[in-house]
Amino acid sequence: MNTSTDTIVAPATASGGAIAVIRLSGPEAIACCDRIFRGRKPLAEAAGHTLHYGEVIDGDRTIDDVVAAIYRAPHSYTGEDAVELSCHGSPYIVSEIIALLLRSGARMAQPGEFTIRAFLAGRMDLAQAEAVADLIASDSRASHAMASTQMRGGYSAALGALRDELLQLASLLELELDFSEEDVQFADRARLREMMHRIESEITRLTDSFRLGNTIKKGVAVAIVGEPNVGKSTLLNRLLGEERALVSDIAGTTRDTIEETLNIDGVLFRFIDTAGLHDTADRLEQMGIDRTQEMIRRAQIVLQVVDATCPIPPAIQITSEQTRLLIVNKCDSPDARITESKVSSGCGIEYRVSSANPDTLFISAKTGEGIERLLARLRATFDTGSIYDGDPVISNSRHLEALRQALDALHRALTALDDDRSADLLSEDIRQVIHHLGTITGEITNDDILSQIFSKFCIGK
Numbered sequence: 237m238n239t240s241t242d243t244i245v246a247p248a249t250a251s252g253g254a255i256a257v258i259r260l261s262g263p264e265a266i267a268c269c270d271r272i273f274r275g276r277k278p279l280a281e282a283a284g285h286t287l288h289y290g291e292v293i294d295g296d297r298t299i300d301d302v303v304a305a306i307y308r309a310p311h312s313y314t315g316e317d318a319v320e321l322s323c324h325g326s327p328y329i330v331s332e333i334i335a336l337l338l339r340s341g342a343r344m345a346q347p348g349e350f351t352i353r354a355f356l357a358g359r360m361d362l363a364q365a366e367a368v369a370d371l372i373a374s375d376s377r378a379s380h381a382m383a384s385t386q387m388r389g390g391y392s393a394a395l396g397a398l399r400d401e402l403l404q405l406a407s408l409l410e411l412e413l414d415f416s417e418e419d420v421q422f423a424d425r426a427r428l429r430e431m432m433h434r435i436e437s438e439i440t441r442l443t444d445s446f447r448l449g450n451t452i453k454k455g456v457a458v459a460i461v462g463e464p465n466v467g468k469s470t471l472l473n474r475l476l477g478e479e480r481a482l483v484s485d486i487a488g489t490t491r492d493t494i495e496e497t498l499n500i501d502g503v504l505f506r507f508i509d510t511a512g513l514h515d516t517a518d519r520l521e522q523m524g525i526d527r528t529q530e531m532i533r534r535a536q537i538v539l540q541v542v543d544a545t546c547p548i549p550p551a552i553q554i555t556s557e558q559t560r561l562l563i564v565n566k567c568d569s570p571d572a573r574i575t576e577s578k579v580s581s582g583c584g585i586e587y588r589v590s591s592a593n594p595d596t597l598f599i600s601a602k603t604g605e606g607i608e609r610l611l612a613r614l615r616a617t618f619d620t621g622s623i624y625d626g627d628p629v630i631s632n633s634r635h636l637e638a639l640r641q642a643l644d645a646l647h648r649a650l651t652a653l654d655d656d657r658s659a660d661l662l663s664e665d666i667r668q669v670i671h672h673l674g675t676i677t678g679e680i681t682n683d684d685i686l687s688q689i690f691s692k693f694c695i696g697k
Contacts, residue, residue, distance in 0.1 A: 244343060393440075409662055423612040467602070567600055
C-alpha cells in the first residue's frame with residue numbers, strides 16, 4: 237500500500253464519453269495545474285469549492301478548454317488539496333493533459349489510491365471505502381441502495397454501536413481485576429448476559445443478511461431447465477425481449493449454457509438457459525447435460541419448464557435454500573394435456589398442477605401469455621424491503637468472515653460466563669469480539685489487507 241504524500245493524477249471517467257474528468261490530489265495538486273492552466277487568475281488564488289474556466293496549454297499550443305474544480309484540504313474527497321479538470325472526452329486530449337501534469341510534478345495514481353487517502357485521512361472508514369467500489373459496480377436499484385447505505389455509514393454505525401457496548405463491558409471487567417483482592421464485581425452478570433445475548437442476536441442478523449446481500453450484489457442466478465424441446469430457449473428469448481438463443485423444432489439445439497441478465501423491478505436476475513435433460517449416448521450432449529446439473533446446483537431459483545402437451549416429468553431435486561418453480565409451457569396449444577383445472581401425474585410422481593399454487597405457472601413462451609405473472613413471482617422471491625429501508629445488509633465475504641469470528645468469540649465469552657470463569661478470561665473473549673468487528677471498519681487492520689482491498693479499485697478512484 238502506498239501511503240506517500242506525492243501528488244497523484246488519473247482519469248476519473250471511462251474513455252469514450254463526450255466529457256472526461258481528470259483528478260489530482262496531493263500537496264502540489266493546485267500548483268501542478270497552474271503550470272499548465274491559463275484562466276482569469278491563477279488557481280492558487282482560488283477559494284475551495286469553486287469552478288474556473290480556462291485553457292490547458294503546452295508552450296504556445298492550446299490542448300483544450302477546461303473547467304477546473306478546486307477543493308482545498310481538508311474539505312475534499314481525499315482530505316488533501318485536490319483539482320478535477322473537466323475536458324472534452326477525446327482519448328488524445330485526456331492523454332495529453334495527463335502527460336503535461338506528469339511533467340509538472342504529479343505521478344500516476346495506483347488503483348484505489350484516492351480512496352486509500354480518504355481512508356487514511358479519516359474521511360471514511362474501511363467498510364465505507366469498500367462500498368465505494370460496490371457503488372461504482374452497482375447495476376440495479378437494489379445493489380445501488382445497498383452500497384449507498386454502507387457508504388453513508390449506516391452499516392458502520394451499527395457495528396460502532398456494538399463495539400461501544402462491548403468496550404464498556406470489557407472496561408468494567410478489567411476494572412474488577414484491579415480490585416481482585418476485594419472480590420468485587422463491577423459488571424452485573426445478569427445484565428452482562430442479557431447484553432451479550434442481544435449483541436449475539438444482532439451479529440447473527442447481520443451474518444444472515446449475507447445471503448440476500450451477496451445475491452443482490454452478484455445477481456439472482458436462475459437456471460432454466462427441463463427436457464429437450466419444451467421451450468427453454470423460447471422462454472429465455474421472451475424474457476429478454478430479443479432472439480438471444482437459437483430456437484428450433486429439433487431437440488437438443490442448446491448444448492451449452494447461455495447466460496443473460498434482466499433487471500426486474502430494481503433487482504438483477506441472471507437467467508441461464510441450459511441443455512435439455514435426457515439420456516444420451518452423444519458425448520457432446522452429455523457434456524452439456526453435466527453443465528446443466530452444475531447450474532442447477534448453483535442456482536438460487538430453478539425454473540423447471542415442462543411441455544403442456546406431454547406427460548409431466550419427475551421433479552428436479554433442489555436444496556432447502558433454493559426455490560423451484562414449475563413452468564407449464566405451451567398452455568395455449570389445443571393439444572395441452574396439463575391445464576390449470578387438472579391434477580396431473582407422471583413417472584410415478586404426483587404433481588398438484590394448479591393456478592392456485594404460487595410455484596406453478598402456466599405460460600406460453602411463444603405468445604407471451606403468463607410471462608408477467610412469472611416476472612412478478614420471480615421478483616417476489618426476494619424481499620428487498622430492508623435494503624430500501626436503510627437496514628444494514630452485508631454483501632462482502634471479508635465482512636462475513638469477520639462477523640463469524642466475532643460470533644465464535646462471543647459464544648466463548650457466553651460459555652465462560654455460564655461457567656463463572658474469572659474476569660480476565662471473560663474480558664479476553666470480549667476483546668476478541670471487539671477485535672474482529674474492528675477489522676471490518678478499519679480500526680484494526682494491516683497493510684496487507686488494505687493492499688488486497690484497494691487493488692480491486694479502478695485507477696481514478
